[in-house]
Amino acid sequence: MASQRIGPGLKYSLNKAFLDCLRDIKTISFGGSTVLTTIRSAALTVCGVAVLLSVSGPAAAQAARDYISIVGSSTVYPFATVVAEQFGRSTAFKTPKIESTGSGGGLKLFCAGVGVEHPDITNSSRRIKSSEVELCASNGVAEIVEVKIGYDGIVLANSIDNKPYELSLKDVFLALAKDVPAPDGSERLVPNPYNTWNEVNPELPNTAIEVLGPPPTSGTRDAFAELAMEGGCKQFAWIKAIKSEDKSRYKGICHGVREDGRYVEAGENDNLIVNKLKANPDALGIFGFSFLDQNADVVQGSLIDGQKPEFEAIAEGIYPVSRSLYFYVKKAHIGAIPGIREYLAEFVSDKAMGDFGYLTERGLIPLPEAEYEAVAQAVRDLQPLNLAAN
Amino acid sequence: MTADEKRAQEETLRRVRASLARRYRSERRFRLFGLSSALLGLAFVAFLFVTIIGNGYTAFWQTQFKLDIYFDPAVIDPDGQADPQQLASANYRALIRDALQSELPDVSGRREMRELNRLISAGAEFDLRDEVVANVALIGSTRELWITADDEVDMLVKGHVERDEQGGARRLSDSQLRWIDALAADGRVEQRFNVNFFTRGDSRDPEQAGIAGAAKGSLFALLVTLVIAFPLGIAAAVYLEEFAPRNRWIDLVEVNINNLAAVPSIVFGLLGLSVFLNFFGLPRSAPLVGGLVLSLMTLPTIIIASRAAIKSVPPSVREAALGLGASQVQTVLHHVVPLAMPGMLTGAIIGMARALGESAPLLMIGMVAFIVEVPQSITDPATALPVQVFLWADSPERAFVERTSAATMVLLAFLLAMNAVAIWLRNKFERRW
Structure with missing residues (x-):
């Protein structure tokens, strides 16, 4: 150095x-x-x-950095920025710089090496993959501290001018998949024939299927495909059987979203989706729980498998479409870049991440009590990540 | 004239007359098409401006509460030493809470106190702290101060949120609504000019967020662009137009400059990432790198505009100079370049105005980021105006909607100012032959 x-x-x-x-x-x-x-x-x-x-x-090279550099997920961005700002205001350290690069892009930057030109922390809306841990290690980033900050629910919402939908994961899959099992019950795939919700499930209203959601580059879309679409997809036993023989085909079937205009890619801007839902009461939109929470006077979340997307249901893991949010810290930078330890302390403090912390006001679903204690302790000890151990 | 000829002439005249109405009609139609497309274009622009200004003008005002703050020495300075360390970490929130509670004596209990607390911006206590640290004499006195309200309150007061919504859907509780009304009846709620918006950097609290950081970032980046791209562009244009030999290599260079002007801007961002950041190791997110990338992007525009300006200088000027014994370089520097300067400046400013609106190349070099501190030099991390618009448009808080439009207005004002300078320069220095 x-x-x-x-x-x-x-x-x-x-x-x-x-x-x-x-x-x-x-x-x-x-x-x-x-x-x-x-x-x-x-x-x-x-x-x-x-x-x-x-x-x-x-x-x-580069001037020594006196501020923390953070990259990563756009889903964690709204939470990390709040902590960063609070940290910058209440301590003598500079406010960290936070780039919104997406989870994958963030981990790539994070794993590029050790030194001031590389970021100290990356936010992620999914867990780090073993391939990424290897990439990190090959670039000298040996010890990484993992911090799980809470949960985010993905909601299917519509305008409050209409009745809320009551969907099952199977309905979601059948309405949005590119290819679906033939309606006659035989074990073959046909291009999605459904045009209205009551064709998918007779109990649903007779309105045209129109769903506004994020594009494939988005972490929300990945999580939606994995949790909602695949969740409905694997309820077909014969599709589930494909998984053991041909994993990529299984993934193709379950994660493939229809491209005939019933699913509209509305860009990464969730505010835009909310506005479009207001204008079109028959459409459904896919976005993160924090947007539902902030716009509860305009849109309402659909019930999925009988569960409303509510704070408690997501926290307890009953609501089926929710994911964990993380951030990863480069241990080698702690001490070299001022303030990382204090930033971590601010993030895992009870007033930020705790049950009634300021992050919950922004729509973060906090960890259950026991898990929170474990995470806070691991952060205090700066326990390095060990994917094999858990 | 024979009868035959006369008949032929009449026939021609008749046919011309018969088609005349049709020709006039088509001419009128053509003019109408032109007029209506011009009007349509204007209507789009007007629509754009009306929506942006209509959505955004309210962001220039911010709801504030007038409170009598007692700077209680027991809270902020218990040892009476006015120790800056102590003053900086004191609990200013308590001062605001006490002032609020003395206005609303019926508030009681922890839950109600929490709700009352939420009426005030999370940043208000730090404003108070800064005031006390700057002026220690305040301790022990009572001052009537305007305290920034929370964004939810602001939205309600501005009428962006329905008051009569069901309790669950509205983010403010019924009692919070009652307190705001009580304060308003007392004349203690007012929309005042939003100073924060013009002096602060980004924030996650809409009421604390400002455009100054992004504006300054844009300004720094454009200064770097001007310093790099303008002289380089002019030098290249002068060489290509006045000195370069006519051969295949120069043709190749010219074709490539024209091609470069059409390259998508994201490509310049990728170039900047691999050259300036990865190879030269310049700092990420710095306006210095942003300016370098933007100058690469603007360079072809400036070269093309400057060449056109040089071309429009009449050859007689050159010939006269040469005829009086000036050398080639003297001719160019004393006569051609000064006469072409207004056109070159206009080209440079228009090129930079385009660069001002770019966000795609800045994405790759890390200028799309949450940065609170207002940059002080070209190596500090910064964002730019279009990036700030993008970031705010993507924020869940309702109050960012109006701020997004307000930031767009600032960006447009910046652009209009640059274009106005270009027009002024052209009118002032342009010479016609």
Whole structure:
């Protein structure tokens, strides 16, 4: 880390070099004034480029960082930013910088190496994969601390101007999958023939299927496919049997979303989906629980397998479409970058992550008491992640 | 004229007259098409402006409570030392809570106190702290201060949330509503100019969030762009137009400059990521890198505009200069470039105005981020105006809807100002021949 010591001086020397250069330009004086402007602007570029080159080059690396750099999931972003802001206000440390890169993108950046140019923490709306742990290890990121912060429910919501839907996971799968088991009951797949909800299930209303949801790049979509679609899909015993023979085919069947316009990719912007639902009371939208919570006067969550998407139901794991949220800390950076330990303490404190903490007001579903205690203890001990152990 | 000829002439005239009405009609139709498409375009622009301003203008005002805050020494300065450390970590929330409670004596019990607490912005206590730290003499006195309200209260007062909603759907409880009404009846609730919006960086509390960080980030990035792209662009244009030999290589360079102008901006972001961040090791999220990427993107636009400007300088000017004995370089620097300067400046400003609205290339170099501190130099982490619009548009809190529109208005104002400068420069320095 010796090369990073030069950090704080770097900014100063950069500014100084540029100012020196500017002074040189002022002294240039020949030809008419028109020439002067041209010469000056040309010299200015030379200055800029020269100064840039002098500070860059892999050897100069980067100024030492005095703030925490966080990347990762857009689902965890609204929670992490609240903690970061609270942390920045109430301590002498700078407010961490948080980029919303998506879970996969965040882990890739996180695992790129150790050093100030790499992020310290990555947020994730799914657990780290063993392949990612290996990638990390191969780049020298050996010890990672995993922090599970709580749960997020994914809701299927519609406008409050209409009655709430009562769906089962099977209904969701049949309405939205690309290929579904033939309606005659035979064990073959046909392109999704259903156009209205009561064709899927006679108890549902006779309205056209129209679902607005996130695009495939979104973590919410991954989780929705895995929890809701697959949950309904594996209720067909013969499809479930495929899993043991051909896992990728099974995944293709269960996670494939129809592309005939009944499922509308509405972009990553959940506010947009909420607005569209308001305008179209027959449509359903897919988004995270925090958006339902903030817009309860406009939209309502559908019952899934008889469960309303409510705070308690998600916390107790009764609501079927919920996932865990995590963040991962690079242990090698603790101590090197100021404030990481304190940020962790703020995050796992009872007033943030606890049952009545400020994160719950933002829509985070807190961990059950015992699990919370275990997580808080693990964070205090900075216990490194061991995927094999659990 | 024979009778035959006369008949032929009359026949021609008759046919012309017969088609005349049709020709006039088609001409009128053509003009109507032109007019209606112009009007349609204007209508779209008007619609855009009306929705954005209609949604956003309320964000420039913020609901605040007028409270008599007693700076209780027992709470903030128990040892009477006015120790800055002690003052910085004191419980200012308690001061606000006491002031609120003295206005609303009927509030009692823990649950009600919590609800009362939620009327006040989470950042208000830090405003008080900063005031006390800056002016220690406040301790022990009572001041009438405007305290920022929570965003839920703000939305209610502005009428963005229905009051008569069922208890469950509304985020404010019935008793909170009652307290707000009581305070309002007392003249203690008012919408005041939202200073925070213009002085702060991003925040997750809408009432604390400001555009200053993003505006400054954009400004820094554009300054870097100007310093890099403008002289380089002009130098390239002058060389290509005045000095370059006409051969296949120069043709290739020209074709590629024109192609470069059409490359999608995200590609420049990828380039910036691999060159400036990974190879040169410049800091992530810095306006310095943002400006470098944007200058790569703007460079072709400036070169093309500058070449057009140089081309429009009449050859007679060059010939006269050469005829009077000026060298090639003198001709270019004394006559051609100064005369072409207004066109070059306009091109540069229009190119930079485009760069101002870009967010895609900034995504790759980490400028799409939550950054609270307002950047102080070109190496501090920062966002840019369009990025801030994007981030706020994606936030769940209702109050961010109006702030998104307000940020768009700031972005548009920035753009209009740049275009106005371009027009002013053109009118002031342009010469016609």
